[in-house]
Amino acid sequence: MKKRPRHVLSRLPGSTAIKQQQLPACQLRLSAARVLSVFFTLALFFLSLGVILILSAKSVKEIEINYTEMCADCAKLREKAYNFDRECTCTIPFHLPEKMQGNVYMYYKLYGFYQNLHRYIRSRSDSQLLGENIKDVENCRLFEKSHNGTPIAPCGAIANSMFNDTIILSYKLNSSVHIKVPMLRNGITWWTDKHVKFKNPSSKNLSNAFAGTTKPPSWPRPIYELDEEDPGNNGFINDDFIVWMRTAAFPTFKKLYRRLNRIQYFTEGLPAGNYSFNITYNFPVTTFQGEKAVVLSTVTWSGGGGLFLGLAYTVTGAMTWLAFFSMMAIHLKLKKKKIFFLQL
Template sequence: MSSSTAPSSSVAAGSADPSGARRNSKRPKYSRFTQQELPACKPILTPRWVISAFMLVSIVFIPIGVASLFASRDVVEIIDRYDTECIPVDARNDKVKYIQTPGNKTCTRNITVTKQMKRPIYVYYQLDNFYQNHRRYVKSRSDSQLRSNSSANAVSDCKPEDYSNGQVIVPCGLIAWSLFNDTYSFSRSGQQLAVNKRGISWKSDREHKFGKDVFPRNFQNGTLIGGARLNESIPLSEQEDLIVWMRTAALPTFRKLYGKIEEDLQVNDVIQVTLGNNYNTYSFSGKKKLVLSTTSWLGGKNDFLGIAYLTVGGLCFFLAMVFTIVYLVKPRQLGDPSYLSWNRNPGWQ
């Protein structure tokens, strides 16, 4: 008898224990959070609130869109495509052979300024149909090697541009190997226009991603040259053309900053551009363009942001007008049960 009463007393004691009760039940531990009893804001979207919200969005977005469009239209931009024009007429049937043949490939272009351009004037090169976002291309680099000379041998991710003649390549990888090597020089009325190439890269890249003690070594020393060469006496942190190029683009059409002209250009000025047409975009049907551009408070020329703001603001204004007309023509009493489906159609089942 005593043996049977002991278990019953233990069960009774266990039932009084909350943890024991939870073990015998699927009911979760009580809390205001799990039972969704926390204070909450449950706004009722009345017609007036909805119309006011749409009107507020339109009032804010439309002026921003107009200001963005005006800022974009104030940017003066000159684009000159030269990849075909800088090939001699008799060599245009085989452009790849021409670009791969050693020799001087200087080309002269004249650009007419159609609107005053205030300094600084940014010089970009634009490449089309160049997929810098290709997975193998993006992975072919060594960030640790770029940062520190002590990691010069960390080239495991750089194949096939990791070693040349049995020696480590610095900087290694396909990105550095394909460094853009077209050159530009500008003159106006016989006077040279200097191009400032300092400060064209991100400060964070110069200070944290490219080391001051890392110098190019054994670079472009193989049988196949991919692009520009680097000065072996200058550390990578000061070779800003390389730093700009190593920040890969997400789209196949992209621009990269080449330098800045620190002089104003006037209307009808004729800028003579001497190009070194060296970069091979002909093997993959790419295009090369030279871009001169000013900037505004919004940046470069880009109408998308202004159009997007105007579109959203205009749509909200249209919806606000539609809802206002519906509310005035056919108003509904808030919470009227007569609009419930089972009240409108009692025999719906």
């Protein structure tokens, strides 16, 4: 006769609140009215914000001067004849039809310049730009060292192709007097750029700190002499250099160059009248069939004159509102059917 096992294993779950699913719980049950009210509120919010952003962008005053063709003689002289040691300056007069109120910013704009190429973006040395090791040029493809083996500072393709046209804005006060519009070259970068991403070597004398290195091939002067007027704006923390090193996502882009110093005749902005750009042509564009332009623009609380953000909110609001009306129509149709069957 077989003996019964002392302990019989059971496949039943244990008698606990978790295993028996007896814990208190709540289930979210959204009624049709609540769902429709949420969609209606979101649609109204997105549409309102989109319209406000579009109207704000439309209020931005902007003027763009393309000087590629206007400075064509300079371009031919410097690029086709390869006479890059000779300075070439062209003057471009223009008329400002209405006053630019408030803060005014000057940008340079490039057409057809691809800063988004992978090899171009990777051609830089972050440890060098942080001032930790200025001779670290390992990642700077093609622009690591000079022909005699001297490390380049700053190295890489991005730094070597830095925009270096000089743009001066003049205002025609009357028929015989032209004055230079005061523009500031500082304050055009982010705080994190100068205090986190870019730092100079720890030395009081920059020329000594960069000893044993050489300038990029396309540069007229070394990194520690970029700004002759402001010694504190030299080295890796130079504002123009930092702005250029922030690569653009599209082949047509503009970068901040100067901002208006609101003093004397320009306390309220740029008055309407006759102006001129005095441009020293240095940056070549005909080699890659590109173009150059100068942009003067005001800004608003929402930024510049771009319509993308406003249009994005408007389209999102319109689609949400369409979804609201579609769901409401389906809800009403199903409700009528339910009432009809209940009456039967």
